[in-house]
Amino acid sequence: MSFLTLSSIQKSFGPVQVVKDFNMSIEKGEFVSFLGPSGCGKTTVLRMIAGFETPSGGAIAIDGKSQMNLRPNQRNIGMVFQAYALFPNMNVAENVAFGLKVAGRPKAEIDARVKEMLGLIKLDHLADRYPYQMSGGQQQRVALARALAPKPQVLLLDEPLSALDAKIRVSLREEIRMIQQQLGITTVFVTHDQEEALSISDRIVVMNAGKADQIGTPAEIYNRPATRFVAGFVGTLNLIEAKVVDPAANRVSIGDQGVTLREPLGTVKAGDMVSLALRPEAGSIAPDAKGDTALSGAVVSTNFLGSVIRTRMKVGDSIISFDMFNSPGLVPPAVGETVTLRFTAGDLLVISD
Amino acid sequence: MKKFWAWGALAIGLLYFILPLMGMTNFSLKMRRGVYSLDAYAVVLGDPRFQETFTYSVVMALFTILFGVLLVVPTAYWVRLKLPALRPYIEFVTLLPLVIPAIVIVFGYIRLYNTSSWLPLTGSITGTNILLMFGYATLALPYMYRAVDTGLRSIDIATLTEAAQSLGAGWTTILFRIILPNVLVAVLSGAFLTFAIVIGEFTMAALLNRPAFGPYMQLLGANRAYEPAALAVIAFAITWGCLGLIQLVSRFQKGTQSPV
Numbered sequence: 223m224s225f226l227t228l229s230s231i232q233k234s235f236g237p238v239q240v241v242k243d244f245n246m247s248i249e250k251g252e253f254v255s256f257l258g259p260s261g262c263g264k265t266t267v268l269r270m271i272a273g274f275e276t277p278s279g280g281a282i283a284i285d286g287k288s289q290m291n292l293r294p295n296q297r298n299i300g301m302v303f304q305a306y307a308l309f310p311n312m313n314v315a316e317n318v319a320f321g322l323k324v325a326g327r328p329k330a331e332i333d334a335r336v337k338e339m340l341g342l343i344k345l346d347h348l349a350d351r352y353p354y355q356m357s358g359g360q361q362q363r364v365a366l367a368r369a370l371a372p373k374p375q376v377l378l379l380d381e382p383l384s385a386l387d388a389k390i391r392v393s394l395r396e397e398i399r400m401i402q403q404q405l406g407i408t409t410v411f412v413t414h415d416q417e418e419a420l421s422i423s424d425r426i427v428v429m430n431a432g433k434a435d436q437i438g439t440p441a442e443i444y445n446r447p448a449t450r451f452v453a454g455f456v457g458t459l460n461l462i463e464a465k466v467v468d469p470a471a472n473r474v475s476i477g478d479q480g481v482t483l484r485e486p487l488g489t490v491k492a493g494d495m496v497s498l499a500l501r502p503e504a505g506s507i508a509p510d511a512k513g514d515t516a517l518s519g520a521v522v523s524t525n526f527l528g529s530v531i532r533t534r535m536k537v538g539d540s541i542i543s544f545d546m547f548n549s550p551g552l553v554p555p556a557v558g559e560t561v562t563l564r565f566t567a568g569d570l571l572v573i574s575d
Numbered sequence: 576m577k578k579f580w581a582w583g584a585l586a587i588g589l590l591y592f593i594l595p596l597m598g599m600t601n602f603s604l605k606m607r608r609g610v611y612s613l614d615a616y617a618v619v620l621g622d623p624r625f626q627e628t629f630t631y632s633v634v635m636a637l638f639t640i641l642f643g644v645l646l647v648v649p650t651a652y653w654v655r656l657k658l659p660a661l662r663p664y665i666e667f668v669t670l671l672p673l674v675i676p677a678i679v680i681v682f683g684y685i686r687l688y689n690t691s692s693w694l695p696l697t698g699s700i701t702g703t704n705i706l707l708m709f710g711y712a713t714l715a716l717p718y719m720y721r722a723v724d725t726g727l728r729s730i731d732i733a734t735l736t737e738a739a740q741s742l743g744a745g746w747t748t749i750l751f752r753i754i755l756p757n758v759l760v761a762v763l764s765g766a767f768l769t770f771a772i773v774i775g776e777f778t779m780a781a782l783l784n785r786p787a788f789g790p791y792m793q794l795l796g797a798n799r800a801y802e803p804a805a806l807a808v809i810a811f812a813i814t815w816g817c818l819g820l821i822q823l824v825s826r827f828q829k830g831t832q833s834p835v
């Protein structure tokens with residue numbers, strides 16, 4: 223029995239259907255990310271869970287209890303916004319206490335809980351500060367503590383890290399994940415940043431134009447993208463167009479080079495085009511490799527990315543990029559040079575679409 | 576050359592405003608023949624009718640401010656939150672008192688609420704006081720609404736509202752614990768302007784026949800020489816005091832300016 227269920231959720235704004243038949247079951251204590259490009263409907267789904275938007279169709283239940291007729295302030299949900307949204311007229315302690323005060327908890331209990339929450343986000347020393355006296359990262363931690371203080375059933379975070387600088391973004395996402403695991407709170411985290419979603423989620427929902435394209439663990443999503451959209455959006459996967467040569471033997475050709483796949487091609491015939499995916503970290507340069515699990519091409523560009531060097535080469539009509547670990551002795555291939563990339567048959571995935 | 580004209584214009588403006596004021600102040604100090612004295616002020620401040628009418632107007636001003644805040648803050652908030660398309664129309668309505676003379680409004684009131692009407696407010700003193708307060712609130716509406724609306728613009732009311740709702744707050748809590756405190760400076764400027772307007776208002780109070788400060792000033796002006804000048808100086812001081820307080824609260828606001 224899942225804890226948070228969204229069944230066939232739909233939402234239209236006027237004639238525009240923004241969310242189409244969205245289904246999702248989230249277990250108690252699970253950390254689920256909604257990942258997708260801007261405008262795909264992530265926020266709208268989140269706002270329907272919180273009660274700020276009414277679904278045009280479908281049902282939402284938490285712990286078996288339908289939420290459909292509950293107003294936002296009657297639902298037991300904590301929410302963290304991209305813009306922090308701390309109350310400017312209250313200091314940190316008052317912000318964190320707000321939900322408990324509204325609920326009419328006794329003062330001693332509120333004080334204890336506020337203290338506990340400030341300890342959790344390691345901001346005990348800033349209890350008297352006002353929001354405008356704090357950095358973005360500190361404000362967002364307070365917003366998290368404020369959302370968690372009334373012990374909500376579900377925690378919703380809408381791109382909470384988007385307004386922060388890169389360094390704080392990474393440290394705060396780890397902190398969020400740690401606190402989430404410590405409290406065991408069921409969490410939905412919205413982001414358009416695939417690295418963010420991959421690094422902290424139990425499961426990821428990849429959203430595309432108002433529906434869920436794929437639901438799976440980070441490893442499943444990254445290693446086994448179900449659709450071309452997921453393959454393109456998650457990671458820096460290479461999408462390669464290949465022509466089927468012999469469906470029975472899983473043989474295809476990329477440009478004029480033939481390769482054999484491990485996976486069955488499905489219902490295609492010779493001459494059809496198929497999409498293949500290859501992760502940039504899958505292969506390595508091997509000058510004398512040839513045959514079924516190697517591709518040669520002219521280098522188009524090389525980029526130094528710190529820990530890795532990313533090289534792009536042209537094979538047939540496709541550009542394939544691959545990464546090499548940086549080491550002091552490594553000389554990256556020159557532009558125009560022909561290189562051969564070796565991989566294993568299982569690295570080339572067939573994208574069904 | 577440009578500078579010369581600018582300074583010239585400023586000087587003429589200052590003369591235009593300050594000369595009469597100086598003349599009036601000078602005159603108000605000359606009640607005793609041949610020497611400067613505060614006699615006129617003593618007479619005015621000692622007049623029981625001054626004390627009565629001034630107290631009446633102050634109390635009326637406080638009620639008007641309370642009523643205005645309770646009317647304007649929720650309205651401006653709701654319009655910004657839920658009916659943003661209506662903002663231009665609401666703004667137009669709030670500006671109407673600037674173009675409709677007070678005398679028209681008060682005659683309308685008297686016609687609508689006279690003793691033989693369905694709601695005979697003018698039939699009792701309390702009723703008339705309430706009517707006068709509505710009138711004052713109408714006169715102050717353009718200033719109050721603008722001040723509050725500008726204050727609301729400086730905070731993200733939609734997100735703050737949702738944050739409060741997700742924490743379990745209902746509309747009353749949101750209005751009084753979140754919205755009002757965050758526009759307090761704006762509300763105070765609106766309140767001081769309202770105060771200044773009510774203290775000096777003549778038409779409505781006179782026609783509704785209430786013992787307010789405005790009609791008293793007029794009465795004194797028609798019958799005395801030095802005292803009205805002293806009274807005018809006092810009224811000026813009150814108005815400028817209010818404007819000074821607006822400056823003061825805007826300078827000492829704290830915590831209401833979020834960097835987001």
Ligand SMILES: Nc1ncnc2c1ncn2[C@@H]1O[C@H](COP(=O)(O)OP(=O)(O)O)[C@@H](O)[C@H]1O
Pocket residue numbers: 235240258259260261262263264265266267
């Ligand atoms: N209140 C609204 N009225 C009309 N259109 C809306 C409203 N809210 C969102 N939309 C539209 O719905 C789509 C999805 O928006 P949103 O859920 O915010 O996307 P995301 O959070 O994934 O970026 C967008 O095209 C947006 O313009």
Ligand SMILES: [Mg+2]
Pocket residue numbers: 261264265266381
């Ligand atoms: Mg969004």
